Amino acid sequence: MNLTLYVWRQKNAQDKGHMETYEARDVSPHMSFLEMLDVVNEQLLLDGKEPIAFDHDCREGICGMCSMTINGIPHGPEKGTTVCQLHMRHFHDGDKIYIEPWRARAFPVVKDLIVDRTAFDRIMQAGGFISVNTGGTPDANTIPISKKAADTAMDAAACIGCGACVAACKNASAMLFVSAKVSHLVNLPQGKIEAAERVRKMVAQMDKEGFGNCTNYDECEAVCPKEIPVKFIAQMNREFLKAKFKK
Amino acid sequence: MSSTQVSSTPVQVAAPSNTLTTSIGRKVFMAITGFLLFGWLVGHMIGNLQIFLGQDKLNAYALTLKHLASVIWIVRIVMLAVISIHVFYGITLWLRNRASRPVKYVKEATVQATLASRTMIWTGLGLFLFIVYHLLHYTFIVTNPQYADLHDSLGRHDVYSMVILGFQNYLISIVYIVAMFCLSYHLSHALASFLQTLGWNKTEVQPLIKKIGYTVATLMFLGFSSIPIAVLLGIVTLPGGGH
Ligand code: HEM
Ligand code: FES
Numbered sequence: 180m181n182l183t184l185y186v187w188r189q190k191n192a193q194d195k196g197h198m199e200t201y202e203a204r205d206v207s208p209h210m211s212f213l214e215m216l217d218v219v220n221e222q223l224l225l226d227g228k229e230p231i232a233f234d235h236d237c238r239e240g241i242c243g244m245c246s247m248t249i250n251g252i253p254h255g256p257e258k259g260t261t262v263c264q265l266h267m268r269h270f271h272d273g274d275k276i277y278i279e280p281w282r283a284r285a286f287p288v289v290k291d292l293i294v295d296r297t298a299f300d301r302i303m304q305a306g307g308f309i310s311v312n313t314g315g316t317p318d319a320n321t322i323p324i325s326k327k328a329a330d331t332a333m334d335a336a337a338c339i340g341c342g343a344c345v346a347a348c349k350n351a352s353a354m355l356f357v358s359a360k361v362s363h364l365v366n367l368p369q370g371k372i373e374a375a376e377r378v379r380k381m382v383a384q385m386d387k388e389g390f391g392n393c394t395n396y397d398e399c400e401a402v403c404p405k406e407i408p409v410k411f412i413a414q415m416n417r418e419f420l421k422a423k424f425k426k
Numbered sequence: 427m428s429s430t431q432v433s434s435t436p437v438q439v440a441a442p443s444n445t446l447t448t449s450i451g452r453k454v455f456m457a458i459t460g461f462l463l464f465g466w467l468v469g470h471m472i473g474n475l476q477i478f479l480g481q482d483k484l485n486a487y488a489l490t491l492k493h494l495a496s497v498i499w500i501v502r503i504v505m506l507a508v509i510s511i512h513v514f515y516g517i518t519l520w521l522r523n524r525a526s527r528p529v530k531y532v533k534e535a536t537v538q539a540t541l542a543s544r545t546m547i548w549t550g551l552g553l554f555l556f557i558v559y560h561l562l563h564y565t566f567i568v569t570n571p572q573y574a575d576l577h578d579s580l581g582r583h584d585v586y587s588m589v590i591l592g593f594q595n596y597l598i599s600i601v602y603i604v605a606m607f608c609l610s611y612h613l614s615h616a617l618a619s620f621l622q623t624l625g626w627n628k629t630e631v632q633p634l635i636k637k638i639g640y641t642v643a644t645l646m647f648l649g650f651s652s653i654p655i656a657v658l659l660g661i662v663t664l665p666g667g668g669h
Contacts, residue, residue, distance in 0.1 A: 185532070198532055251535025277533035284526050347537070349544065350523035352449075382448050391526030392449040392519050394546065395619040396539035410627040417625030419450045 180206050180272035184219065186231055187279045189288050192295075196288065198277075208268035212255060213238060213245060215267055216278075232291040240264040240404065243339030246346070247292045248279045253343035253402045261341065261404040281342055283351035285388040296342050298388040299356060305384035306377035307360045309369050328366050335362035337405040344399035344407075350391030355399035357385050358415035359407050365418055375422035382419060449522075452515045457620035459512040464613065466505060471649045478656070481586040481665050485578050488585040513554055520547045542615040549612040556605035563592065578665070590664050593657035603651050610647035614640050 182203040189196030201223075206215050213235055220230035236244035240261040247262055249255035255265045270276065278292065286294040336359075344355035361378050364370030370377075393412055400409045473491075476484045491498060536544070562568040573591065576584035593599045617639030621627065656662040 187532075248531060248533075251531055251533045252537060279531055279533065282527050282529055282531055284528055349527075349536075349539065351526035352523070382450055386449050389526060390449075391523040392453060393623075394453075394519070394523065394543065395615070395622050396543050398537055398539050401537035408629055409622070410629050410632075413622050413625050413627030416450055416454070416623060419448075420454065420625060423451075 180208065180267070180270065180274075182206055182215075182270065182273075183275045185275065185277045186291070187288075188231070188291055189280075191290055192287055206267050206270075208266070210267045211238070211263055212249070212265040212267065213263050232293050234293050235263055238263040241339060243341035246281050246294065246296075246341055246343070248277075248281065248346055250277050253281065253346040254341075254404050258401075259404060259406045261339075264404075281346035283342075283345045283390065285351065285353070285390045286342060286345060294342075296340075298390070299340055299342060299353070301388065302353070302357060302381055302384045303360065306373070306380035307364070309364060309373060311369075322368050324367060332363050332366040332370075335359045335366065335407065335411055338363070338403075338407055339405060341404065343402045343404060345390060347398040347402040348391065348393075349396055349398065350394060352393045352399075353385050353388070353390040354393040354412045354415065355403065355407055355409065357381050358411040361415045361418055362411040365414070374418060375425045378415060378418045378422050382415075449519075452519055453623050455511055456515050456519070457623040459508045459515075460616055461620050462508050463505075463512060464617070466501075466508075467609070467646065471646065474653060475649060477586060477589060477653055477662060481578060481584070484586045484589075485580075485582045485584060489582050492583075509554075509557070513550070516547065516550050540615060542611050543619070546612060546615060549608040552608040553605065553612060556601070556608070559601070560605075563598070564588065587664055589653065590657050590662060593654040596658070599654035599658055602654050606647050606650040609650070610643040613643035613646060617642055 184201040184203055185198045186201060187196060188199045201219055203215060203219050206218070210218070213233070216231060216233060223230045234244045234246050236242045238245070240263060243261075245261055245263040246253070249262065249265075254260060254262045255269075257265050257269055280286075280288050280292045281294045281296075283294075285298040286296055289295050338356060338359035340356065342353075342356065345351050345353050348355075361381060364377065365374045395409070397409050400407060473487060476487050542549075559569070563570065564573075567574045567588075570592065573588040574583075576587050576591075578584045578586070593602070618632070618636045621635060653662070
């Protein structure tokens with residue numbers, strides 16, 4: 180199939196950036212979206228032009244590196260799919276495809292489709308951990324955890340930190356990401372000890388980074404490649420309120 | 427996770443704020459004040475619907491409220507504070523949210539966010555303007571001062587006739603009906619949203635909550651709008667039968 184691509188090109192953080200048009204010829208429906216871009220890039224290199232820069236790593240849908248907004252939807256039109264796992268069979272001959280970076284004040288563009296997501300790292304450093312003493316490996320199952328709690332924590336832990344929730348939110352809010360991290364830890368006994376401090380610090384850091392605020396559009400859960408539900412945002416709100424009353 | 431750049435500068439971690447000035451704190455204020463406004467409006471609507479019971483009932487109700495003057499003034503002051511907080515945070519949050527995405531997408535798409543959720547600030551501001559007009563119209567009787575001289579046979583202020591005279595004006599009725607549409611549209615998102623904000627969401631019951639929210643929002647529209655509509659259709663008429 181042949182496609183017309185409109186791709187965001189931006190030399191560096193200072194550059195203003197603009198959309199550029201490319202024709203992608205003879206695209207196989209078996210290619211992934213990133214492989215399609217690889218082929219476009221090879222042609223650009225042959226033509227002596229700068230290839231399109233984009234983030235990627237595992238290409239298996241588990242690392243959270245790949246990040247691009249396709250026709251306005253982060254990770255593209257397929258539900259529960261990262262862009263590295265999105266296949267060209269979901270597109271049609273003659274399609275016009277807009278490819279843009281994540282858009283958020285807290286995620287400045289580094290180059291083309293690559294954005295700086297260290298804001299997420301700083302939120303994690305603010306409280307997304309549990310404190311444990313070093314030493315021998317603890318015995319398994321010394322702390323009983325109910326199946327329900329373990330399942331809920333696992334559902335939240337599915338977050339790969341890609342930032343699609345921010346990119347999709349009309350307010351560029353990071354609440355789905357932060358809530359997934361909060362819920363992942365607080366549903367487990369090991370995470371309960373620092374629960375109040377954690378949610379306070381992570382929310383403060385989230386605000387400081389310049390993310391927007393949740394107004395319950397639910398766009399985040401619709402694009403999340405791991406289909407993290409917004410009920411975790413409610414849990415974070417609950418934990419936040421509990422933490423307020425604790426002091 | 428994150429980008430190709432590794433920063434060597436030490437991480438600046440924000441000091442946790444201990445007041446309700448955080449993003450979530452402000453939203454909690456929005457939710458609580460919004461719910462109080464909603465609760466107040468349910469009471470207001472039930473009171474208003476007594477117009478269908480006739481002139482005597484409505485005017486007696488209005489007089490009872492008047493005799494509760496001190497209570498009424500406390501309620502008014504509380505509601506003024508409540509709406510001020512709701513409007514102030516509504517506008518500041520909206521501004522902050524807009525600033526969070528300085529560069530817009532060239533190709534914008536929406537997967538599941540409802541139009542109601544995306545227009546909260548506009549239905550809200552519409553309501554605010556309406557509330558100002560409504561208070562000048564019926565509460566403080568500034569826009570149509572002739573209403574102040576209306577009295578029934580028992581010498582009570584004739585609220586019944588005042589309402590009917592007001593709504594016999596098509597333009598005024600349309601303003602009220604449009605405002606009530608704004609209200610129910612605002613509530614259609616808000617009634618499920620405020621529970622989520624206050625930390626209550628169970629994936630299984632969420633569809634039911636949303637349905638209840640839509641139903642209540644629709645009932646609010648029908649309840650309030652039935653009055654101007656009934657007046658325009660001549661179902662509710664002036665005591666003398668006048669038009
Ligand atoms: C008088 C009737 C009003 C009622 C009953 C009402 C009720 C509510 C409720 C219950 C919420 C949900 C809060 C949440 O999502 O947690 C809400 C949200 C909102 N209201 Fe109102 N409101 C009213 C008037 C206004 C006015 C006058 C404004 C003007 C600025 C306004 C602006 C907003 C905005 C922007 C939101 C969205 C906030 C968010 O989702 O974060 N509302 N309202
Ligand atoms: S490249 Fe790892 S998730 Fe897509």
